[in-house]
Amino acid sequence: MISITLKSEDTTKHFTIEQIKKHNKKDDFWAIFRNKVYDLTDFWKKHPGGDIILEGAGKDMTYLFDDIGHSLDAESLLKQYYIGELEKSKL
Numbered sequence: 001m002i003s004i005t006l007k008s009e010d011t012t013k014h015f016t017i018e019q020i021k022k023h024n025k026k027d028d029f030w031a032i033f034r035n036k037v038y039d040l041t042d043f044w045k046k047h048p049g050g051d052i053i054l055e056g057a058g059k060d061m062t063y064l065f066d067d068i069g070h071s072l073d074a075e076s077l078l079k080q081y082y083i084g085e086l087e088k089s090k091l
């Protein structure tokens, strides 16, 4: 059975790296993970690994995250903080 969903508009937000870079503070903390953007302002204090997570503020934290060897549980925690997609560079 094939089901087709028609959407009148795509409401997904897209952010450029320049926009994301500005959210690099404890009380305004965004980060990129695998081309998706997350607002971790309400999460970082609960991070089991401590303040080190702040190193990812305003950046692509994919490498930092993978380097630690986080669990799949850690990755699925991210879903609730999703805010949009990284705008692909036009270069």
Ligand code: HEM
Pocket (backbone or CB within 6 Å): 040, 043, 047, 048, 049, 050, 052, 053, 054, 055, 056, 057, 061, 064, 065, 068, 069, 070, 071, 072, 073, 074, 075, 077, 078
């Ligand atoms: C810059 C990015 C990050 C760094 C450098 C980092 C670092 C670490 C470190 C060093 C630990 C190990 C703590 C220990 O074993 O005592 C840890 C554990 C953990 N972190 Fe992160 N973290 C980052 C981002 C995140 C994010 C975005 C999430 C989820 C939203 C997350 C969730 C967890 C969880 C759940 C653990 C417990 C162990 C596990 O389930 O893998 N971390 N982190």
